[in-house]
Amino acid sequence: MxxxxxxxxxxxxxxxxxxxxPILNPAATAPIFLGLTEGASxxxxxxxxxxIARNMFWLLLGAMLVGSYVLEFFGISLPIVRVGGGMIVAATAWRLLTATQATVDSRTELAESFTPDMARRQAFYPLTFPVSCGPGS
Known part of the structure; x- marks a missing residue:
């Protein structure tokens, strides 16, 4: 038994x-992580x-245990969540396509000033959600 x-x-x-x-896709997330933390030690x-791994675990566990109850409480159907997730992905892609050089320079400055304290504050957003554990998961 x-x-x-x-x-x-x-x-x-x-x-x-x-x-x-396949949903979390660590092979595709790793280059994004490396790019966003370019100046970090x-x-x-x-x-x-x-x-980020700890945050993803808790986020996925919470979504699995209480996600359907939260959606039911607010009266949101699953197709609406799918449309909203698609809109988030499309908006992020559009922002990446239309990025100016000033935006790229400011991201480089941000990455170069990474400190452990700043890493703690930004570990959930944007690195855990929506980059690593986004709308599809």
Missing amino acids: TLELLGALGKSFLFVIAALL PATRALLARR
Whole structure:
């Protein structure tokens, strides 16, 4: 009986990992993370990566446990959430396409001034949500 439960738990764990991996897409998120933290030290990047991973865990767990209740409370249907997520992705893409050189320079200045305290403050937004764990997840 115990071996059957462990086998089922192992299969479920692998299924969850296989389902979340394409949605979270760490291979595509890593270059964005590196670009946004361009001037940061390796220790600051490591601190930030751990904090982002912890934030993503809590965000996904919270969405899984109470997300449907929150949507039901506010009377929001799932198709509306999909449209809103698509609009967020489109707005972000448009902003990236129409970025001026001044915007790029200010981002470089921001990245060069990364400190561990600043990394702690900006770990959730924008690095955890919507960059790493966005509307699709």
